[in-house]
Amino acid sequence: MIPALGLLVGVVIGLLLHPTVPLWLQPYLPIAVIAALDAVFGGVRAVLDGFFNDKVFVVSFLSNVLVAAFIVFLGDQLGVGSQLSTGVVVVLGIRIFSNVAAIRRHLFKA
Amino acid sequence: MTGVGKGDDVKPSRLPRVRLSVLRGLRRGRDSRPEEAARHRSVSSMGSAAAGAPSAGMPSTAPPRAVPERGIVPTTGAIPRQSIATPPAGATARSTVGEPVVAAGVEDSRDATWRRLRRMGKPRMSRSNVLATALTLCLGFAIATQIQQTQETGLASLRQDELVRVLDDVNQRSSRLDQQVRELEAQRDVLTSGANTAAEAATQAQKRLDQLSILAGTAPARGPGIALTISDPGGAVHGPVLLDVLQELRDAGAEVVQVGAVRVVAGSFFTDAGSSVTLDGQPLSRPYVFLAIGDPKTMASAMQIPGGIVDTARRLGANAVVEERRIVEITALHTPKTPRYAQPVPDAGTPGGSS
Numbered sequence: 308m309i310p311a312l313g314l315l316v317g318v319v320i321g322l323l324l325h326p327t328v329p330l331w332l333q334p335y336l337p338i339a340v341i342a343a344l345d346a347v348f349g350g351v352r353a354v355l356d357g358f359f360n361d362k363v364f365v366v367s368f369l370s371n372v373l374v375a376a377f378i379v380f381l382g383d384q385l386g387v388g389s390q391l392s393t394g395v396v397v398v399l400g401i402r403i404f405s406n407v408a409a410i411r412r413h414l415f416k417a
Numbered sequence: 418m419t420g421v422g423k424g425d426d427v428k429p430s431r432l433p434r435v436r437l438s439v440l441r442g443l444r445r446g447r448d449s450r451p452e453e454a455a456r457h458r459s460v461s462s463m464g465s466a467a468a469g470a471p472s473a474g475m476p477s478t479a480p481p482r483a484v485p486e487r488g489i490v491p492t493t494g495a496i497p498r499q500s501i502a503t504p505p506a507g508a509t510a511r512s513t514v515g516e517p518v519v520a521a522g523v524e525d526s527r528d529a530t531w532r533r534l535r536r537m538g539k540p541r542m543s544r545s546n547v548l549a550t551a552l553t554l555c556l557g558f559a560i561a562t563q564i565q566q567t568q569e570t571g572l573a574s575l576r577q578d579e580l581v582r583v584l585d586d587v588n589q590r591s592s593r594l595d596q597q598v599r600e601l602e603a604q605r606d607v608l609t610s611g612a613n614t615a616a617e618a619a620t621q622a623q624k625r626l627d628q629l630s631i632l633a634g635t636a637p638a639r640g641p642g643i644a645l646t647i648s649d650p651g652g653a654v655h656g657p658v659l660l661d662v663l664q665e666l667r668d669a670g671a672e673v674v675q676v677g678a679v680r681v682v683a684g685s686f687f688t689d690a691g692s693s694v695t696l697d698g699q700p701l702s703r704p705y706v707f708l709a710i711g712d713p714k715t716m717a718s719a720m721q722i723p724g725g726i727v728d729t730a731r732r733l734g735a736n737a738v739v740e741e742r743r744i745v746e747i748t749a750l751h752t753p754k755t756p757r758y759a760q761p762v763p764d765a766g767t768p769g770g771s772s
Contacts, residue, residue, distance in 0.1 A: 313550035317557020321565070326558075328566045336563050343556040350549075355530050361545025368552045413530045 314347070334383060335376040338395055342375035343368055345399045348406040355413040375399070631673055634680040634751030638673040642745035643716045645707035645726070646738045653733040654705065656687035656694050662707060662726050663687075669719035671709035673747050677701045680749040697751075713741040 328336055346368040353359040375395055382391030411417065575583065630636035645662065647654055663681060666674055674681040679696045688695045695701065709716055720726045720739045730737035 309546055310549045310553040313552075313554035314557040317554035317559075318561045319557075320554075321558040321561025325565060326562050328562055333566070336559060336566075340556065340559050340563055343552070343559070347553065347556065354533060357529070357533055361543060361549050365545060365548045365552060368549075368556075414534075 310347075310350075334388065334392075335379050338375045338379045338392055339372045341396055341399045341403075342371035345402050345406070346371045348403050348410070352406045352409045352413075355410055632683070633753055634673075634682040634749075635753060637750065638710055638747045640672075640710040640745060641713050641743050642671070642673075642708065642710035643713050643720070644740045644742055644745065645709070645720060646704050646740070647707070647730055647735055648704040648738075649730075649733075649735040650703075651734045652692050652703075654694075654730065654735050656689045658729065658733065659694060659696075659701075659705060660687050661729070662720075665719055665726050666707065666709045666711070666716060669711065669716040671711040671716055673710040675708040675747045675749045677706060678749050680747070680751040682751045682753075708745050708747055710745050710747060713743075717741050 346364065349367060350359060350364040353364070378395050379388060379392050382388040385391075627636065631638050645666075647659075647662070659676070663674060663676070663685075676696050677699075679685075679699050679701070681696070685697050688698070690700065693700050693702075694705075717739045720737070722728075727737040727739065
C-alpha cells in the first residue's frame, strides 16, 4: 500500500515540479520506466502469490532498471540502439502482460 | 483428492511464476502441490492472523528440495518453514469445520488472495518497505517526467524521415494557404474594382442627372451668356416673335433659357392671350427679358445680325438690347409633369434614356 501511494505521490511530484530530463538520460529513461513497471507488476503478482519480499522487490527493481539501461547503452554503442530498445520493450511488455494475466487470475479466477 | 483439485486450479500460473523468480535470480521457497493447498487452507482458516503471513514468502535458506516431476525448476524448490509448520493446524481446522475440501479450495484461495492483498495493504514501516516506496516514488516521478518530456519535445526528438514528412506537410499546407490567399486577393480585387465601377457609375449617373436636370429645367444653372431685353411699349411683340427669339437663341447654342420668370424647356410654348403673351400658361410681363447661357459672342451676334431679332424688333417698334454677361444665373425652375399618355419603352441598352 505504501509503495502504491509512493507511485501516486511520485507522479504528482513529477507533474508539479515539471523537471527536465538531462540529455544523457533521455535514451534510457523510457526503457528504465518500462523495466521498473515490469518489476512493479512482478511485485504485485508476488504479493498475490504469497511470496512477496521487499528486499527481492528492491533488488529486482534496481536490476531491471540497470539491465534495461545497459542494454540500451550497449545497443547505442553497437549501432542498433533503436532495434535493441524495441526488443527490450517487447520482452518487458510480454512479461508485464503475463504478470497482469496472473494477477487477474488470482483476483478474479478468470 | 485434495491435491488433484488444488493442482488443477494452480497449474496454469505455476510455470510463469517460476520463470519470473528465475529471471529475478531468486532462490525462493516453493512447495509442492499438496503442501501449497494445505498452506492456502491454513492461511484462510487462520484469517488474517499475522503469524504465518509475513514469512510466507521469505527466502529460505533451507536446502532445495527438487520436485522435477511436478514441473518445477529445481533451483527454486525451497520450502518455507511456514508451509511445513502450518499444515497440521490447517488440517485440523478444516477437519473440525468438516466442509467439502474440493469445493472450498477455490473459495479459500480466492479469499487468501484478497487477504494477502489486504495484509500487504497495511502500512508497515520496515526498511525494505521504505526502500520499495522510495523506488516506486522514483518510478512515478520518472513516468510523469518522461510523459511530459515526450509531450514537450516536438521536433527535436523526431527522426529524419519524420522531419521530412513534417516538412512536406508544412509545405503542402503552405501552398494550400498560398493558393487560398491568391483566391481571396482576386476576390478582393474584384470586389474593390466593382466598388470602383459602382462609384464611377454613380459619378456618371450624377453627371447625367445634372445634364438632364438642366435640360429638363429642374435645376438652376449658371454660366456665361447673354441677357436680351425686349421693351415693347406698343405691344407689337407677340408670341411668334418671342418664339423666333427662342429659336434663334437655340440656334446660336443657348443651353439654358429663361424668359421672364419662366424656365424654357423642351415642351415650352408661347400663347397669345389678348395683348399679352403667356409662356407655358404663365403670363409674361413687359419688357421681355431673355436670359440664355451659352457662348455670349455667338448668341449676341446671332441676335444682332441683319434681319435678326434686334432688327425685327426695331421694325416692330420695339427695342431689343443684347447684353453679354460673364455670369448668367438662371434660377427659374420647371416642374415636370408626369406624362399621361407617353410610356417609356424599356430598353436595357440605354439606361435612363426613357426621360
